[in-house]
Amino acid sequence: MKTIRVHGASVEGTGALIVTIEARYTTSKDDGATEIQLTGLPDSVLRESRGRLLCILGSTNLRLGPGRLYLNLTPAARRKSGEALDLALVLAAATAGGHLSPKHVEGTVFIGEVGIDGRLHAIPGGLAAAVAARRLGIKRLVAPPETAAEAAAIDDIEAFAAGSIREVLEILTTDPLMEGGPKRVEPTPFDPRQARDPSALDEVRGQEEGKLALQIAAAGGHGLLLVGPPGAGKSMLARRLIDLLPPMTLEERIDVTTILSATGRWPRGLASRRPFRAPHHTTSFAGLVGGGSPIAPGEITLAHHGVLFLDELPEFGRETLEGLRQPLEEGKVHIARAARRTTLPARFQLVAAMNPCPCGYHGHPRIPCHCAPATVRRYQQRISGPLLDRIDLRVNLQPAPVEVLVGTGGPPVPTASGGAGAELGRAASLARRRAIQRKGRAGCLNASLGAEELDRVAPLAREARDLLQRAAESQALSARAIQSIRRVARTVMDLEDPGTAEITPSAVAMALGLRGGL
Template identity: 40%
Template sequence: MSLAVVHSRALDALRSPPVTVEVHLANGLPSVTLVGLADTEVKEARERVRAALQTSGLEWPANKRITVNLAPADLPKESGRFDLPIAVGILAASGQIDLAKLADFEFAGELSLAGELRPVRGALAMALAAAHDDSTPRRAMVLPAESAQQAARVEGQRVHAARHLLDVVRALQPGESAEPLPLAQPQPEPSPAAWPDLLDVKGQAGAKRALEIAAAGGHGLLMIGPPGSGKSMLAQRFGSLLPPLTPQEAIESAALLSLHAQGSTHRWGERPFRAPHHSASAAALVGGGSPPRPGEISLAHHGVLFLDELPEYPRPALEALREPLETGKVTISRAARQADFPARFQLIAAMNPCPCGQLGSPLQACRCSPDEAARYQSRLSGPLLDRIDLQVEVPAVPLATLAQSPDGEPSERIAARVALSRERALQRQGVLNHALAGDALERHAALDAAAAAFLQSAAQRLGWSARGYHRVLRVARSIADRAGNEAIALPQIAEAIQYRRVLVLR
């Protein structure tokens, strides 16, 4: 048989559509032609596959015209994941392995010149697609060992691990001579990493309470204060207040991280904590490239995105956050293709109130003019600030407080209250409070007459938008859940209003 059909998968954002690798051997001048909208990395597979077969002691079809078609032809293909299916197709078309066995497997893997299999990006996304794709028959997957460990976490999907091309060849021999590939086992789950404890931060009782409310309701938080007041320490300890990821959340987070780098680069089941430098571009935050890849906001899916020195980020990068903060997803559009990535993250941001950082500080005098402070704060647009639920001041800590023993509560105790508040919200409405909208918001955040009148008066006096009004309701709902109250009372509304004060500190 001079024609072989091998099954594989491409990557298209978080999707992994099926790809059929067709290999045909014909008489003619020796050549290798690769068609099917292949990227440069895929076209280079010709040399890698040739060297891998020859160094592994396998026969390279001499005096044959080899045509490799990657179908569908209009789907872009990139990376070295097609090395293994191309090699398997050439071996099957030349009669060196059993052609009939190819229908039961999907192959992906990059080949070294010595025939060793190297891990590929997106193994978890490929396994998820194979397990839930009703348009194709269910097939087992053959992947490099490191990638197979990731893919094996998908329930119901059979994944075989191979370390060398010869392992695959021996498994595809006809009859009893075949040596089956071992089933891949998931990577062992490491012991959870210890987050820094919130008890390490001395003072800042108000900021700690705001962190607890943000964790309970899934709200975004902006901390404003002078340098050295503890903003970064607070942000780095925010993850210790959040509950562990659910199995579904862990799969989604790991699938996105698998698109970003080869092999396992994260600790399974832990909430991501991404802290890009303030020089990051809009493409680095949102994602981009060709083909599109996820940015920091998608890699923080179900986790925390910490943006320190918020006004120092490029304006386009900050404005690109507005839509994901509202919708929980990001769409990257290019001339040739479009990609959707989830981006349900909690934004924790920190900033100084002015260029010198001492505006409003009782410890040092501010060296900035009012115009300089106003220009600095105006780097954050009104629409962006409107989408951040809590904005709190983190004042400078007096030296006397630093000399005292730690005060407050440990993260473990606060996390227990956060988990209880989240459970109340999920049992009542099925989503966390930050996601309440429409009729659900009116029903679950209903106010009595006194609280409603107070909130309306504050909204008119402070000039809030409809978005700001609704976000105060959501924060008040989280404060009430923390207190164990079913109804939102006037004290909760008053506290929620305090978290949306004017940015300028005097």
């Protein structure tokens, strides 16, 4: 009795676990059916696959005679879930029964759901499986067409598509170098022009300070809080931030697609647009940050490399909001449960909106506010100081004048912050690129600069240092707030005067002015 080993993949969190299926088949002299024993912590879907497996083998002429088929899933201590292992289980059984040579299934990961008629059904998780396979040095993957197309984005993986068990057998037994042999799936081309629409910002009339804040947020990766009365345009502005961000790099697209695929939100191909998540304020802690049993990613992970928009910020639960503090600084969230610890990616850009008081009209130029001062204070204090400290930009918005709202319908009027939406997007992308090139490692925007890095790339001119010191004393700024102001000032310089190394007093003044929302 020889043990056969076939590689499959099981979705786990935002990634995939490569599962080795150990198969051994023993014949029986007695007449009877094939008995299947499945071990290795399978879930209910996998346990049900034993009956499905016999139907598949019978319908594809891969029958096993009377006997016992042992299938063990390793690593044995990790729980395996889902239908993604169907294809690997079928091939392990067929190889153990002598229908395939073990060399045909070596060095390959098989992923896909199989119907009882032998047809393959696409499933999410192809990209996650390809990433996990590459990590283990496995070079080949076979899956249903849509799943294989997703996996083809990984350069070191040869992805082959099959629509049925019969096509899988042809791929495994035919030399790919021969004419007419199986062809690997090629990655889908990407057009970055389809990934964003900066001109969408032109729909927002007025609110020049808000547009400037959006441009700075996009250029430096800074968090943004918009405070203003109902109808001032807070949500409209916040939803335009995603169109000012540059198209994702290939690595970012793979990261985002892996998360979407592993969580059942499969884009059926590589993601082209940055994620934009806008959860309702009734979202639970686990829904926002992640958790549950089994551990599932929250909204902050689904917003990885994109934007998390929290509208009506004070209406979120305080504990829920406090869960954002660590991810905002580290770009990931650590979730610990009794049986398992998981780290999930969460490098998102936060943009939030809120009214200044319960009625919404505190500070409105025309509508009186009926809230008592203590009520306004309690409402604003629902956002804790430590969380506010982590939001670099805080802007007060007032309603746009009627003459701006009731325009002539002509082209967008250039703004003081650099022009129409397309121009703002181009300037933000250039500033963002400068920041990454200056740091020397991809992904480090100004919002992520540490104290020592700020000393190197954002030295303060003497007048700027004096201004910041006076502001720190008069406003009782924390150490985190001071460093935040320096980061924003660096971004302002990247937009306005990229050739100047020292931070000027005007850049510090603008950073201070954009931190006055609450």
